[in-house]
Structures are given as structure tokens and as C-alpha cells.
Amino acid sequence: MSPLHIKKGSSKHSAYNLRPSFSDVQERHTLAVLVENEPGVLARVIGLFSGRGYNIESLTVAEVDHEGHLSRITIVTTGTPQVIEQIKAQLGRIVPVHEVHDLTVEGASVERELALVKVSGKGDKRVEALRLADIFRAHVVDSTLESFVFQITGTPEKIDAFADLMRPLGLIELARTGVAALSRGS
Amino acid sequence: MAQTMTGAKMVVQALKDQGVDTVFGYPGGAVLPIYDELFQQEHIRHYLVRHEQAAVHAAEGYARSTGKPGVVLVTSGPGATNAVTGLTDALMDSIPIVVLTGQVPTFMIGSDAFQEADTVGITRPCTKHNWLVKDTDRLSATIHEAFHVATSGRPGPVLVDIPKDVQFASAIYQPKPKTIARHYAPQVKGDMAQIEALVAAMEKAERPVFYTGGGVINSGPAASQLLREFVEATGFPITSTLMGLGAYPASGKHWLGMLGMHGLYEANLAMHGCDLMINIGARFDDRITGRLDAFSPKSKKAHVDIDPSSINKVIKTDIPIIGDVAHVLEDALNLWKSRGRRVNTDGLAKWWRQIDEWRKVDCLKFKASESTIKPQHAVARLEALTKGRDRYICTEVGQHQMWAAQYLGFEDPNRWMTSGGLGTMGYGFPASIGVQVAHPDALVINVAGEASWLMNMQEMGTAIQYRLPVKQFILNNERLGMVRQWQQLLHGERYSHSWSEALPDFVKLAEAFGAKGIFCSDPKDLDDAIMEMIEHDGPVIMDCLVEKHENCFPMIPSGEPHNKMLLSDAKATNAIAGKGAVLV
Numbered sequence: 001m002s003p004l005h006i007k008k009g010s011s012k013h014s015a016y017n018l019r020p021s022f023s024d025v026q027e028r029h030t031l032a033v034l035v036e037n038e039p040g041v042l043a044r045v046i047g048l049f050s051g052r053g054y055n056i057e058s059l060t061v062a063e064v065d066h067e068g069h070l071s072r073i074t075i076v077t078t079g080t081p082q083v084i085e086q087i088k089a090q091l092g093r094i095v096p097v098h099e100v101h102d103l104t105v106e107g108a109s110v111e112r113e114l115a116l117v118k119v120s121g122k123g124d125k126r127v128e129a130l131r132l133a134d135i136f137r138a139h140v141v142d143s144t145l146e147s148f149v150f151q152i153t154g155t156p157e158k159i160d161a162f163a164d165l166m167r168p169l170g171l172i173e174l175a176r177t178g179v180a181a182l183s184r185g186s
Numbered sequence: 187m188a189q190t191m192t193g194a195k196m197v198v199q200a201l202k203d204q205g206v207d208t209v210f211g212y213p214g215g216a217v218l219p220i221y222d223e224l225f226q227q228e229h230i231r232h233y234l235v236r237h238e239q240a241a242v243h244a245a246e247g248y249a250r251s252t253g254k255p256g257v258v259l260v261t262s263g264p265g266a267t268n269a270v271t272g273l274t275d276a277l278m279d280s281i282p283i284v285v286l287t288g289q290v291p292t293f294m295i296g297s298d299a300f301q302e303a304d305t306v307g308i309t310r311p312c313t314k315h316n317w318l319v320k321d322t323d324r325l326s327a328t329i330h331e332a333f334h335v336a337t338s339g340r341p342g343p344v345l346v347d348i349p350k351d352v353q354f355a356s357a358i359y360q361p362k363p364k365t366i367a368r369h370y371a372p373q374v375k376g377d378m379a380q381i382e383a384l385v386a387a388m389e390k391a392e393r394p395v396f397y398t399g400g401g402v403i404n405s406g407p408a409a410s411q412l413l414r415e416f417v418e419a420t421g422f423p424i425t426s427t428l429m430g431l432g433a434y435p436a437s438g439k440h441w442l443g444m445l446g447m448h449g450l451y452e453a454n455l456a457m458h459g460c461d462l463m464i465n466i467g468a469r470f471d472d473r474i475t476g477r478l479d480a481f482s483p484k485s486k487k488a489h490v491d492i493d494p495s496s497i498n499k500v501i502k503t504d505i506p507i508i509g510d511v512a513h514v515l516e517d518a519l520n521l522w523k524s525r526g527r528r529v530n531t532d533g534l535a536k537w538w539r540q541i542d543e544w545r546k547v548d549c550l551k552f553k554a555s556e557s558t559i560k561p562q563h564a565v566a567r568l569e570a571l572t573k574g575r576d577r578y579i580c581t582e583v584g585q586h587q588m589w590a591a592q593y594l595g596f597e598d599p600n601r602w603m604t605s606g607g608l609g610t611m612g613y614g615f616p617a618s619i620g621v622q623v624a625h626p627d628a629l630v631i632n633v634a635g636e637a638s639w640l641m642n643m644q645e646m647g648t649a650i651q652y653r654l655p656v657k658q659f660i661l662n663n664e665r666l667g668m669v670r671q672w673q674q675l676l677h678g679e680r681y682s683h684s685w686s687e688a689l690p691d692f693v694k695l696a697e698a699f700g701a702k703g704i705f706c707s708d709p710k711d712l713d714d715a716i717m718e719m720i721e722h723d724g725p726v727i728m729d730c731l732v733e734k735h736e737n738c739f740p741m742i743p744s745g746e747p748h749n750k751m752l753l754s755d756a757k758a759t760n761a762i763a764g765k766g767a768v769l770v
Contacts, residue, residue: 039318044310051311082498089495095315095335098369 028057029084029104030111030181033073036096037063044094045073054079054087058113058156060178070098076156076179101183108184114177115159120147121170129169136162147172193322194219194353197286200329202229203362206257208248208623209233210241214261215301216288219353221259233623233652236644238265240616242272242343243642246281247620250603251578253406255282255336256620262288263301266347267308271610273343274312278607279429280404282341284332285313291351292320305347314342320349322357330362339372340493341404372492376509376517383505384464384488385522391462391486392533393540394422397445397474400429400606401467401491403599405511409433410599412515413466420522420529423541425453427468428591429606436595442541446474447742448588451549451751452541454740457482458748459540465489467511470501471607472769480747490514549740549753550592559709561586561661561732565593565633568659571716576628577601578621582614582638585667585738590633612641615658619645622654629657629720636662636689636729646699649725657719658727663734664689671737676767692729699725707731744769 035041042061049056058076077087084102091100103109117138119129126148133140133150136158142149152162156179163174191199197220201209209232213221224232235241238260245256260269266287276283290299306318315335319325328346336344388394396417402409410433417424417440424434425442434441443450445457457463463485468474470489475481478500488505489497497506507514522528552562565586579594580603581587587604596602603621605613618632632639639660649656669684693703702722706715706729719728741752745766 040306040310043307047311082502086495086499089493089497089499093493093495095370 023081025080026078027081027084027104028076028078029102030109030179031075031077031088031091032101032103032181033075033091033097034064034099034101035071035073035094036098037069037071038096041071041094041096042073044096045075045091048090048094049075049077049087052086052090054083058178060180074179074181103181103183106183109181110184111155111179111181112153113156113159113179114151114153115163116141116175117150117152117163117166117171118147118173119150119166119170120172122146125169129166132162132165132169138162189359190356191359192219192223192354192356193325193348194223196322196326196357196359197329197348197353198223198227198230199359200326200362201257204330204333205254206230209257209259210235210244210248210620211259212236212238212241212261212265214263214265214288216262216290216350217259217265217286217348217353218288219350220286220288220348232259233619233648235616235619236647237642238268239271239612240619240642240645240648242269242276242283242285243610243613243616244620244623244645244648245283245285246272246276246279246613247580247603247617248624249281249283249620250403250617251600251621252624253600255284255333255341258283258285260285260287261301262290262305263303265301266303266305266345269345270309270312271608273309273345275605275608275610275613276343277312277314279605280341280400281343282336283343284329284336285343285345286329287345287347288353289318289347289349292349293351295349305345309345312343313345314340316345316347318347318349319352322352322355325352325357326360327363330360331366331368334366335370338370340401373508374492374510374513376490376507376514378517380505380507381514381518381521384507385518385525387462387486387488387505388420388422388464388522389525389528390530392530393456393460393537394420394462394464394534395442395456395460396422396424396434396464396466397426397457397468398424398430398433398466399427399468401511402430402433403467405467405492407599409467409510409512409515412512412519414438416515416519416522419519419527421534422464422529423456423538425449425456427471427474427606428604430468431591431602432596432599435597437597444591446471447476448592448738448740449742450592451547451740451753452544454742454748454751455544456541460485463487465491465503466515467491469496470499472500475501476742477745477747482748547753549751554709555733556709558733559707559712559730561589561663561736562593563709564659564661564712564730564732565589567712568631568633568716569594571713572629572631572720575720576625578603578618578625578628578630580604580614580618580621580630580632582632582634582641583609583611584635584638585663585671585736586633586635586638586661588668588738589661594633611638613638615639615642615656616645616648618656618658619648619654622656623652630655631657631659631720634658634660635667636660636664636692637666637686640690643695646696646701646725646727650700653724655722655724655726658725659716659719660692660727660729661732662689662692662729663732663736665734667736668738670735674737675743692727696725696727701725701727704728705731
């Protein structure tokens with residue numbers, strides 16, 4: 001068991017679990033990578049993706065176990081099933097990588113992202129922004145007479161939808177954390 | 187007893203504890219404290235090369251011919267950047283190398299100091315792992331870990347960057363740990379269920395073939411021994427990649443010769459027509475597979491590899507086995523024996539009749555000439571005159587490399603040093619120096635092309651200084667032969683910049699360094715010249731002037747499958763076209 005109470009996944013033996021064929025279908029996978037918290041480890045992971053031409057849709061990293069010197073990197077990537085398996089195997093090869101988990105295939109998981117959204121406007125638009133924020137359960141964390149900063153959490157799709165709605169209402173700045181994800185259950 | 191010592195002394199102590207007796211290197215400002223410690227001891231012998239790239243290639247030659255890790259010591263900045271080609275070469279061919287680099291003192295890092303480079307940043311993609319040691323406390327443990335990472339699992343190069351103040355400061359020395367208690371522990375035992383599936387497939391196969399690679403050599407002598415036993419017992423044909431030559435003896439009756447782009451006709455057609463492919467320690471490199479969608483279309487494929495990322499990377503595998511070659515072969519062999527040593531005798535007999543038909547094509551035949559030395563003839567004579575000797579062969583990269591692989595026979599592992607994955611011109615000469623250092627009494631020959639050889643010719647100084655009697659057998663066609671061949675095949679015979687108009691007089695060059703030079707251009711003199719080269723007690727450059735426009739066949743043109751091989755010049759011009767043209 002890892003310090004995060006995730007059962008050791010199939011990633012180390014990914015070769016045994018390859019899905020039926022080398023299909024061309026692009027899949028979106030969320031990977032949780034547990035790494036030694038040492039200088040350069042993020043560069044190793046990112047360098048792997050750029051060097052081998054893999055996609056990164058989102059990447060978050062932070063220390064999760066101070067005593068164990070472990071950080072957790074959550075990567076959302078897209079690729080064919082073969083490329084996804086290859087990414088996992090390549091990540092597993094990096095010396096300071098402890099564990100690689102494919103949350104997309106290892107049972108159910110939850111994904112959340114946080115965003116700060118600055119919207120500027122007056123009159124009706126301002127009221128409408130506030131009303132929509134309420135529907136999306138976004139909080140106002142800063143307010144002036146001409147602007148709001150909303151804090152919204154949810155799946156990346158929910159944040160996309162919120163940002164799309166805010167755009168005509170005066171969206172001027174958007175900051176997103178990237179995806180954090182955990183497997184469901186114990 | 188905890189011992190306190192300086193970082194520089196720690197480096198030497200840690201190398202000693204790791205059983206290192208040979209280091210290839212080049213001093214400079216940022217490693218002077220370590221060089222000072224080397225000066226004051228007698229356990230470790232340091233070989234001064236003439237260029238840091240050569241230090242790494244020499245260490246590769248040393249490592250590949252002994253199975254031990256090669257060790258390199260160079261300075262910061264240019265010392266480290268010059269080592270990059272060697273590191274990449276070792277990474278591609280899975281050679282265990284430990285490179286120690288000096289670095290500017292910790293308090294100057296990031297200030298664009300003199301001879302500062304971001305060494306760990308630059309070498310991150312070309313090492314298996316690397317470390318910047320910022321604290322002398324961590325230095326000895328890091329060096330021990332570096333050796334562990336370089337030599338375990340799939341071997342590879344590692345680098346430890348040591349700032350100068352860390353070399354001067356003192357701390358307690360940590361001795362070599364008995365076991366490395368870290369998460370990095372590659373799996374060596376193969377999954378028994380998969381091994382069983384392999385054995386079951388072997389019992390039934392009508393047209394099996396063993397396809398072996400450098401992983402067999404890296405796994406150690408036991409792996410080669412087990413492979414030989416398995417091949418003899420089953421009677422299956424066996425072919426090997428460039429990197430795996432010698433694991434199974436070339437004189438063995440099941441040997442098909444090398445496969446791949448310039449592999450033998452029978453080997454490639456056996457790969458194309460087999461119904462069971464048993465890949466042991468090879469990685470389906472593009473030089474091997476040719477066109478992927480037409481690669482061995484009717485076969486079930488088993489793949490034994492210690493690196494999970496090699497499996498299913500380009501070719502879909504039916505029976506993947508992650509593990510060390512020797513461990514997996516031992517388990518598979520034992521299981522096969524205990525299940526009654528079954529093979530499909532009728533199927534195999536028919537398969538061998540088919541292979542014998544392919545062999546009759548005699549794909550390595552060439553037209554000898556009475557006036558000029560054919561390069562194939564030169565290599566064939568080298569083989570005839572050195573066979574049976576305690577012989578190690580290195581090569582540079584190009585046509586001569588392929589002819590060496592085709593016409594020389596390797597009876598044992600660790601006898602063949604060549605740059606496979608990266609294709610590094612300039613590899614062979616320094617590698618031959620590393621091999622000779624490891625095997626002082628052996629006959630070490632570097633089969634070279636003149637263009638590759640010139641890339642690291644400065645190492646003549648090293649050979650002379652340490653009295654290393656390396657033989658430089660240069661097949662001189664005054665061309666970049668392989669480039670020229672591709673220009674003929676792909677670019678309408680427009681030979682853009684693929685010849686040299688200003689080659690040195692190699693005999694005089696040898697003499698200028700204090701070595702022996704031999705020139706030969708007449709086929710009648712060839713045997714005498716080769717004998718003179720191998721009998722001479724000291725380094726020799728043999729300038730063997732060969733036919734200038736000879737092409738290397740057989741050849742699978744880029745973008746073609748195994749069964750579309752070119753066997754001669756007849757159809758060669760503009761043979762690479764369409765989609766194949768963008769491939770290298």
C-alpha cells in the first residue's frame with residue numbers, strides 16, 4: 001500500500017493488460033504519479049512528455065508526504081491506447097518515480113479542478129454573472145463596484161462551461177489549478 | 187568505523203569499494219581535488235584520453251567487453267558537454283557507465299561562472315539517472331546508488347555532478363551498502379503463467395525462430411549459456427540483432443546470421459515467414475522491423491525484456507514476459523524439459539528445408555576483383571586470418587560496420603563492440619582502447635571507415651601513451667560510404683558532400699604519433715598486410731584502400747518489409763521512394 005492508500009495498480013505490469021488492439025482512438029486518461037520529492041523530478045517527467053511527443057492537457061504537482069519526501073503529480077493526457085500504455089511504462093522507468101496509477105482504468109475516481117475567474121461589468125451583465133455564479137456554486141472571493149473574482153471548483157468540463165458563460169459577460173482573466181484526482185472508495 | 191574525509195577522497199574511496207580499478211578521464215579546474223587524490227593512491231589506474239567523448243566510448247568498450255561498469259571522470263562545462271554523445275550512445279545501447287563530472291562550487295551555480303554548464307539539465311534526457319550532489323554528506327551514498335542504478339535492471343549511463351566545494355569539504359564516509367533499500371528494484375523473475383504460455387507455443391510451433399538482442403549479452407554469460415542450451419535442445423533456428431552478436435556462436439548449426447536492414451536473406455525471410463517469434467532481449471528497433479504493418483504478419487510474438495516500456499512499444503506482443511533474460515530462460519528451459527522436451531518435429535523439419543532453400547541464395551556472395559580490394563573481401567580475409575585468436579572487434583559506423591557484422595563470426599559474447607542505437611561515428615577507436623585496457627593481451631581490432639575514424643583520431647596519443655596495441659583496420663574508400671549508398675538509392679546519384687578531398691596519409695599519420703602504419707591497395711598484398719598488422723607489438727593503423735563505389739547488400743530499403751530485400755546493385759538506383767523516402 002502506498003502512503004496514499006491506493007492499492008498497487010496494474011501500471012508496472014501494463015504490458016499484460018494491453019487492451020485488444022492498437023486502435024487509433026484517442027483516449028483521455030488521468031494519471032497519478034507518486035515521485036520522490038527531489039530537485040529536477042518534475043523536469044524529468046515533463047522532459048519525458050516533450051521528448052517523446054506525448055500530450056499534456058493538465059498537470060498539477062505538490063508535496064503530499066513531507067516525511068516520506070513524496071510528491072504527487074496528476075497528469076491528464078490523451079493518446080491512443082498504445083501510447084497511454086507506453087506513457088505509463090516510460091514513467092515507471094524514471095528512477096525517482098515510485099508508483100504510476102491510471103485512474104481512468106483502475107476503477108472509479110473523482111477529478112476536481114479549482115479556478116479563479118475575474119469578470120468585469122456593469123448593470124445587467126453584472127447581475128447576470130452573479131446569478132450564474134450562484135447556479136454553478138461559485139463563490140465571490142473579491143469584489144469591487146466594477147468586478148468580481150469568482151472561485152469555482154468542479155470537473156474541468158464544469159469550469160469550461162462556466163468560463164464560456166462568463167465570456168460575453170466580461171471575463172477578463174482566468175487562472176486554473178489543473179486537475180487533482182483520487183480513486184473512489186477505500 | 188565511521189571515517190571522516192574530504193569529498194574528493196570519498197570519490198576515490200567509493201570507486202575502490204565498488205571494485206573499480208580503471209577510470210577514463212580528462213582533468214580540469216572543477217575536478218582538480220579528485221585528480222589530486224587519484225595521484226596519491228595506487229588502486230585505481232587513470233587513463234588520460236584526448237577528448238571527453240572518447241573517455242565515454244572507451245568506458246563503453248571496457249564495460250561491454252567485461253560486463254563491469256565503465257567509469258569516466260571529466261571536468262565541468264565543456265568536459266561534461268563533450269561527454270554527451272557518449273552518454274546518449276550508452277543510453278541507446280544499454281551500457282552501464284558511471285560518469286563523474288566536476289561542477290563550479292555550489293555558491294556559484296547559476297551565475298554563469300567560468301566553465302559552468304547545467305550538467306544535470308543537459309544530461310537528463312541522455313542518462314538513465316543523474317544527480318547533482320550539493321552536500322558532501324550525501325556524496326558517498328550517491329556514488330554507491332549511481333553504480334546500483336547503472337548496473338541493475340536495463341543497464342545504462344548515469345552521471346554524478348560534484349561541485350568543487352563539495353570535493354573540498356569533509357564528511358563521514360558511508361561504505362557501500364549490502365542492499366540498496368530503495369524503491370528502484372527492477373523485476374528479474376518472469377511471470378510463470380506467461381512463461382508457460384511461451385513453452386506451450388514452442389511445443390506446437392511449426393516455424394519458430396529465436397530473435398535475440400543485446401539484452402542477452404547484458405544479462406551476463408549465464409544467459410548466453412542458457413540460450414545455447416535451449417537452441418540446441420529445441421533445434422529452432424536463431425537470428426540476432428547487431429547488438430546481440432556472439433550470444434549464440436556463429437559456427438552453431440542453427441545460426442541464420444544477423445537480421446535487419448543489412449541482415450542475411452535467410453534470417454529476414456525466417457522472421458517474415460515464422461509462426462512463432464521468440465524475441466529475447468531485443469527491442470523491435472526500426473532497423474529490424476522495416477515496414478511495421480507488414481512485419482512478420484503471420485506470427486505469434488513472444489517478447490522477453492527487463493524493461494516494461496520495450497514491450498508493445500512498436501510491435502504488439504502476444505506473450506509478453508518482463509524479466510531478466512537469464513532468469514526467464516532458465517525457468518522456460520526447465521519447464522520445457524519437465525513437460526517432456528516436446529517440439530513439432532515434422533513442422534520443424536519442413537521449416538529447416540525451407541530455410542536451407544533460402545540459404546542457397548548465398549546473399550553474402552560478392553564479385554572479387556584482382557585489381558582492387560573489395561571491402562567484403564578485406565573483412566573476409568581478416569576473419570580467416572584472425573579466427574581462433576583471443577579476438578575482440580570494435581567498429582565505427584557505416585558500411586564497414588555492416589560488412590564486419592556480416593563477414594566476421596562471433597563465437598562468444600562480449601567480443602563485439604559497436605554503436606547500434608545511436609550510430610555514433612567515432613565510437614570504434616576509443617572503444618578499442620577501452621577493450622584493450624580491460625584485456626591487455628588480447629588482439630583488439632577496430633574495423634573502421636576512414637571518415638568515422640578521423641572523428642576521434644586524436645586518441646592515437648592515448649594508445650601510444652599507454653602502449654595499447656590496438657589495430658586500426660581502416661577500409662578506406664575515400665567516401666562516406668553509407669551516405670553515398672543512400673544518395674545513389676534515394677537522391678538520383680547526386681553525391682552531395684559525401685567524399686573527402688583531403689584525407690591524410692595514414693601511414694605518415696601513424697608515424698607522426700609514433701605508431702606503425704601499413705598501406706595496402708593490392709589484393710595480392712592483403713594477407714601479408716593483415717598478418718603484419720596483427721603480429722606487430724604496438725598500435726597499428728592499416729590503411730586498406732578499397733573499391734570506392736561498393737554498396738552494402740543485402741538491404742531492406744526503408745519503408746519495405748522483410749521479404750522485399752535488395753540483393754545486388756541491379757535494382758538499387760532510386761530503390762527508396764514514396765513513403766520510405768522520409769525514413770532514415
